[in-house]
Amino acid sequence: MRAARARATAASRLAAACSLALLSLACAGTPAPLGPREPAAFDANDRVDYSATECGAQVLIFLPVMTNDRVARAMALIEQRAGDRYIANVRLRERWTYLVFGEILCTDVVAATYGPLKTGAPPRATDTGR
């Protein structure tokens, strides 16, 4: 009788530990490059802004769906549109909408892109090593 009770207690503790382990989750997204890259050589007068919005969902709070890499996806879109242009002044805004069984997360990205320097013109910004 006592042995059966001890087994039941051990089983319930194991079940509780497994439940806690299942409810403890963590993950990290892809690092998104935002510029401004070096060397900073661009024509400040040739500026075009591009924007992108990417969203993900946090289903039942602990199930991330396309959440952690949304900035990287938005930047990939902007880089694709920008081509060889110099990317800087990347502005971000986060938006989130709470629902009954989860959350929608969106990131708005607006990036300034600059054309290349005209031949012979000095670079606008340089690492002088000062």
Added chain:
Amino acid sequence: MRVLATRALLALALAASSACASGWVDLSPTPPAGYANLGPAEGEACSTYPLALPWHQFFAFGAGDRLLRARQAAIASVPEATSLVDVTLQERWAYWVLFSRRCAVVRGDAIR
């Protein structure tokens, strides 16, 4: 009875749904003309959800300004730094039973 239950569920869904937004943050301003590269910098800032149930939205802290705080922390991690170049942003997320955290990690080269 079914109509009442449907209305109650709709009212609950409406009450539990809300939307928020952070301010705009420029994470990679153009560097000034003539700058010194001071080396790698890193900063992290998190939003915290102390009661991470489906209705945890009533207890979210630090979600509105975590990108700004992460950038400021990265700049502050290198003495005399005033800005960053070659910036990357990474998101980390963790959930422990009734507690959730979403963190933004800003890395880059500090400049002045």
